[in-house]
Amino acid sequence: MPFKNFYIILFILFFAASSNQHSGNAKQNIELLTEQTSYVAGENVSLQFKGKATASTYLFCANSYGSIIVSPKTENTTFSFNLPQSFAIKTGIINWRLVDDSIIKTGNIEILPQSNIKAIETYIGPPSIEAGGTDYTMLVTIPTDPLDNPLADSTKVQVKHQFINKNYSNDIVMQNGIAYRNIYSEKEDGRIIISTECLELNSKEYDVNVVPAIPTNFEIDYNRIHEYADGNQITTFSTSELKDRYGNTVSDGTFVNFYLTNSKGYKSSTSGLTINGIAKAKFLHPDHEERYDVKAYVEGMAESNTIAIFYKKAIGDFEIHFSEDKRTITVGPIESFMNQRVPDGLNVSLKIFKNDVLDHKMIKETREGFATFKLNKDRFPKGQYNFEFYAAGTTKSFSTITYE
């Protein structure tokens, strides 16, 4: 009897051990049948395994963008997984794991881009560059296949560009998923027309402006109706044609500042923008004899020579007439270089001193050659005053004017 028990136990143990081993083997015996590990995007990707799939068998797949799990299709002695089309079209490595409670097998599949092209994404910049051959713009292309994957590295891309009368064509190769080329300017300004071609697909046309480089030093000159300091006419300053160091006329709208220094060292300025390389600026004649030194600048880039300009005295002596009560004062007639009455608007100033201290200053403009000052009783009461008149560089003084 003890033997019988012993055998029963032995039998049970054997059975348990073998069945245990069996279930263990079911998972271990799974073999990958698919040998292909490299696919072109768009192909059906399917992994076939030998063995039996259970309800908890899944294939976990991770592509470049994310992860999914796929359920098996069971056939007699095999089972397979079909990767969804929208998942298998992206290039890169798909790493997969066969899972049944635990990870049974792992592996990688590579998805390669198609060798035909759908689009060339082109990025170009900066959109304008400087003439001279040192500045450049960069063309970056991302050729993609019909499934929006970048084409394989070392795919050739042709970059064509045209400038003035010359056509260029260069081959570049894709690296890191892009292909790029620097396009340098030449000595002339103008516009570069650029296009690309990859696998016989042509891009549209792009253009890049080549703007002139910064201006070089230039000359200035002036032009005026007459040389008299009449405070009325206008002198026009103009530059020579501003050019860069390659002889290209600078862009329209280049700002030129003219600085005028008078005989006392005071500065005034006037400015203009270039059109066809020439900038013009206007300046009102002074109303008294004066000399100016004029120099122009394109700030921070270029400067002109210095020219001197003289204005002759135009207005000579003038008379001053006091009314009976001395409270209305008429200055004039003020006459210009041909004894003509000065144009309206010449400034005449009157300084009134009381006890040698400046009490008041009045400015009047001439009208038909005369300027009139009226001094109010309330403002200037009884007393003694000194008057000083000034117009067009001439000063006239009257002392001890007494008001009753």
Next chain:
Amino acid sequence: MLLEQQNPLVPLPMSNINKNIIRTALMISYIILIGLVVYGISSIYSYLNTGADRSKMLHTEVKKVEQYLPQMQWQPLTNEGRPMDQQTLKAIETDYLDAWYVKQVAYKTNTTEGITDYYTESSRENLYNIIQLNTESNTTIDATTLSHNPKLDFFSEDGQLAVLTDYDVVEYKRVFKDNKLIFDATETSDYRVTFLLEDGFWRIRHMVKLESRPFENQTTQDTLKLNIKGINYYPQATAWDMYGNNFNTDTITKDFKIIKSANLNSIRVFIPYESFGKANVDTTKLDQVKQLLDLAKAEDLKVLITLFDFYGDYSVLDWTLTQQHAKKVVTALKDHDALLGWDIKNEPNLDFESRGKSLVTAWLDKMIDLIKSVDNNHPVTIGWSNIESGDILKDKLDFISFHYYESLDDLSEAYTNLKSKIKNKPIVITEYGMSSYSGFWKPFGPSEDDQAEYHKKIQSTFAEEDIPFMSWTLYDFSKIPKEVVGRLPWRKNVQKHFGFINKNGAKKASFKYISSKE
């Protein structure tokens, strides 16, 4: 009979009430209607008053919230094209990590929130396709990336296009189908990413996985060099809250002298995760920990630092923040002479029930890797709350530690049992003790003599089995934060009386058995 003779033409009081009800109803509905009309007009008015906000157009209102901070190590800049500046590189880094973050959120929830900001129009289709596939198969993927090593390959002259290759991206994924975890795995991959600057965002135009290999981690083992005879330490007045304004070097110096003279050689302290600023570690508090280590060094005590106190989230998307925290803390303290080792988390096995054992274990596993990658000189352990958990992650830890509050009679056997499972690694009891509370909330609790008896007995077991130990704790506390044991007074009061020294500073009977004799 009289009632039946009522004239039917005389209105019954009933119909009067009805009229009033109708009136009231009419009035109320009138008021409600007017209210609705006013509300409608005012909301139209306020809608028309909101315009294109300039700050919104420029995305300046997007607040920088730290939600995704994996280890990011840029390789030296040797890119083609335009030279890169740090500010643009930082902008690319931020948007790149945000792109990963919104992707992780999208796959976790199968929604498309935020994707449009970080992927260009054609590349977001790829994400939408995967979300659709996963929605159909009821799959969700809870994932994070733990480290990135990008190298800038190309930056275009006009600063609008950049290409980088991100090497050794460590991705951890938990895959759920029908809300059931199927498996979790860690992968290491290289990605090549093409960015376009659009609307102020560096958006991903192409992403290609160049290489993928199983995650391998070679961590070195560190040995525990000390025969630990220690104690868990909090100052008496500021238990569980000893940093910040409460930090007092005088108290600590005094306490360390007591500990040293009691023939102990080490202490265990805690660094709370949240009050230390999470991923943005509070440097003031970190300096205080350094001061504590300096004081310990002065007394020749070694310090076991327990990280992540009061942390309990563990969600995969939170991992990068906890890793950032650990990296900063460990980097700051790793070279200190007084440092004994790192206890990654106090009693994480108590979170198994609420957070899931596999999630918590995976978090701990990755945290061990991180701490060892930052500091390969100090041993790492996890303070399990019971001896049964002692063999979890035993192969990765440098020494095993657990807490023992069960019956002393079983200790010897349980310890021998655990020792048989763990070969060649020291096993330390980093918490044990007995409360001497006996009062209103626990009338028949142990007395101080019982506590002394307990310590006497456990010390003899330690001596017999040669067990390294750290007791709980030096002081009886007067104040216990509610986060520790909750608000219930019978728990709080028990917790207050584990000390060897009572509230008044007098040594209890148990103090005699605070350490071994020799």
